[in-house]
Amino acid sequence: MPEDGRGRHETPNERADRRWTELLQEVRVAQTGAQILFGFLLSVVFTPRFATLDPFDRDLYVVTVVLGALATGALIAPVAYHRLLAGRRLKAELVDATSRVVTLGVVLLALTVGSALLLLLHLAVGLLPACLIVAAVMLWFAVWWLLLPWLLRHNGRRRHR
Template sequence: MSQTGAQILFGFLLSVAFTPRFAALSDFDKGLYDVTVVLGAIATGALVAPVAFHRFLAGHGMKPELIRVAGRLITTGLITLALTITTALLLLLRTATGNATVAWILSAAVFLWFTTAWLVLPLIVLRRTAARQRRVQEP
């Protein structure tokens, strides 16, 4: 799902520069757009890469390496996808509301949500599960 979402978001981002309103953006907002597009490209590449790895390495007895590299690529992809969505939201809210402070606050809150849902909660579950497994294994 994240792979497809990143690809669709990246496609929409590419089209923004060709809209009439793009020329009216401030230099800061154009720079923010550039950063957003680059982050979107990195996210898309990182989330698609495990498919290519699987195609190249399948049948070569490299499953542990494939899983390890794919996990790192997916983590990189999710981090850059969160950053892409956050910077795109910042650009959108700066443009739509005309209030930079509100845009920054709301975008930071969304990034905090991504950090919590995609990083903190999985780490909490992982630690709880590891602790539970240690208690079960103790004599």
């Protein structure tokens, strides 16, 4: 059996199966959060306070809901991909494609959280403080969700040379 460079001895099919299982576990976590947030966002329009929002806040709400819908759709996409491709001997391609769409879904989820936070904080503390707080939160997401994994990947590649 070939080795994939990380000490695993698995066939390409075994590797694709393992990666698919890992991807599904990751999606379960992100998908649940996205669906809860999206459900909450949908209910906001039916509250009495919504009618009093100014145009900026209404537009921001629309952007937030659309981002939430896109994030939810991207994070549910692996189900559709699997249904359309199951049994066609395309597991490696399925894993690669769904990995990309899940990454997009996570980015859209971060943008949804940032947009929702901006909407809430704009109403609570004003636009400038809200923008500063949201910028800090988005930076926090970028560090933990992008920068640190990139650094681990980069350092791992250097060690395996």
